[in-house]
Amino acid sequence: MDATAPLQLGSWNVNGVRAAAKKGLASWLRSSPWDIVALQEVRATRAQLEVSLEGSGPWHVAAAEAERAGYSGVALLAKEVPDEISTTLGVPEFDAEGRYVRMRFGKLHVVSAYMPNGSGKDRDNGRVPFKLAFYSHIARELEVLSGRGERVVVLTDANTAPHAIDLARPKENEGTSGFLPEERDELHRWFRRGWVDAFRAVEAGGGHYTWWAQRGGCRERNVGWRIDLALMHGVAPEMLLACWHEPAVLGSDHCPVGLRLRRDACG
Numbered sequence: 001m002d003a004t005a006p007l008q009l010g011s012w013n014v015n016g017v018r019a020a021a022k023k024g025l026a027s028w029l030r031s032s033p034w035d036i037v038a039l040q041e042v043r044a045t046r047a048q049l050e051v052s053l054e055g056s057g058p059w060h061v062a063a064a065e066a067e068r069a070g071y072s073g074v075a076l077l078a079k080e081v082p083d084e085i086s087t088t089l090g091v092p093e094f095d096a097e098g099r100y101v102r103m104r105f106g107k108l109h110v111v112s113a114y115m116p117n118g119s120g121k122d123r124d125n126g127r128v129p130f131k132l133a134f135y136s137h138i139a140r141e142l143e144v145l146s147g148r149g150e151r152v153v154v155l156t157d158a159n160t161a162p163h164a165i166d167l168a169r170p171k172e173n174e175g176t177s178g179f180l181p182e183e184r185d186e187l188h189r190w191f192r193r194g195w196v197d198a199f200r201a202v203e204a205g206g207g208h209y210t211w212w213a214q215r216g217g218c219r220e221r222n223v224g225w226r227i228d229l230a231l232m233h234g235v236a237p238e239m240l241l242a243c244w245h246e247p248a249v250l251g252s253d254h255c256p257v258g259l260r261l262r263r264d265a266c267g
Contacts, residue, residue, distance in 0.1 A: 006241055007261045009110065011038040011155035013211070013228060013254035017075075018044055021052035023251035029056035032258070035079050036103070038112030038155035042073035049075060062087060066098035073098045074112040080105065089141060094134055106266035109145050113138060113156040118177030125177050131159070135186045143193065146234035151265055154231040157211075157254065160187050162197060165206045166226035178227060190231065198230040198243040198259055210245055211254045219253075230259045239265045 010032065014020035017039060029037060037059075042049055046063055053059060063075040064087040082103035088095045099114045116134050120126025142152045160183045164170040173179045191197065199208070209224030218224060230243055242260040249256050 005033075005263060007035050007108075007263050007265060008033055009036045009038070009153065009155060009230070009259040009261070010034045010256055011040070011112070011228060011230065011259070012249075012256040013040040013114070013157040013252060015041055015252040015254065016043045016070075017049055017052040017073075020251045024249075025052065025251060026054070026056040028249055028251070028256065029053075029077075034077075036105075036110050037077040038110070039075040039077070040073075040112060040114040040157040042075050042098075043070050044073060045069075049073075053077070062101050062103055064088070064095070064098040064101045067096045071097070072114055074101050074114050076101050076103050076110065076112045078103055078105075078110075089137060091137060093130075094137065099134065100138065104150075107150045108261075108266040109142070109150060109152045111138075111142065111152065111154045111156070113154055115156055115159045117159045118180065118183060125180065128177060128180065128182065131177075132182065132186050135190075139190055139193065139195075142233060146194075149234070151234040151239075152232065153235065153259065153261075154229075154233075155257070155259070156229055156231065158187065158227050158229045158231075160184060161225045161227055162187050162191075162200075162229075166209075168207075168209065168223040168225070178225065194233055196232045196235070196237075196240075198232055198240055199226070199245070199257070201237070201240055202243050208245055209247070210257060214253050219247075222247075228254055228257050230257055235261070235265060238262070 059077040062085045066072040084104035086102040116131040118128035161167040210228035212219035212224040246256040
């Protein structure tokens with residue numbers, strides 16, 4: 001691998017990796033020179049994940065699956081062998097849902113995280129306390145790493161739109177999980193502690209979304225939410241070369257997010 005080439009990272013909530021595999025996942029994985037790819041909402045066992053990745057190229061794979069079959073699940077794919085892998089947060093109720101996996105490459109830690117949705121089974125906001133606790137715990141865990149002078153990138157379906165500009169209809173969704181004040185407040189605490197939203201570091205305008213409801217032609221009309229984020233801590237601003245969305249890539253109700261860093265982010 002060219003040591004001078006930028007480090008290219010991709011992230012995608014695939015809404016079920018087995019379904020995505022039938023809709024071009026392997027083609028997308030081969031479409032760009034990805035070095036590391038984070039997947040969320042895999043909803044598969046490790047064996048099912050590996051079958052779904054057939055034909056996508058050689059990958060070193062780390063995954064965390066939920067105890068409940070067909071639910072949640074995250075994965076990280078890397079072209080290089082990572083120096084370290086972690087698939088647990090050490091909190092049983094969090095780990096049971098398979099929402100976190102981390103790889104380390106030198107001083108760079110890359111995380112695939114699937115933040116909980118705050119909606120309960122009765123379509124209320126009953127899971128918001130669990131969601132906020134998860135947010136808070138993962139931030140504390142990762143800030144320990146950056147506090148040691150290391151760098152952290154979290155590639156995540158955050159299940160929260162940070163600002164009004166990040167969804168097409170903010171007024172209509174003020175009482176909806178994903179845009180509740182307490183959810184945004186928790187995410188903004190990350191920002192106050194030094195986390196950087198990579199996309200907003202390079203793009204200030206509106207109309208950029210990563211998730212669209214599967215009804216009423218929302219995607220075609222671009223009535224969406226920007227909830228898939230690349231969050232960085234301890235990464236110097238000059239190391240960020242680009243961050244973008246790929247809304248033309250179909251196969252899920254989310255679109256992929258791309259991130260390009262200087263190679264020395266690992267050094």
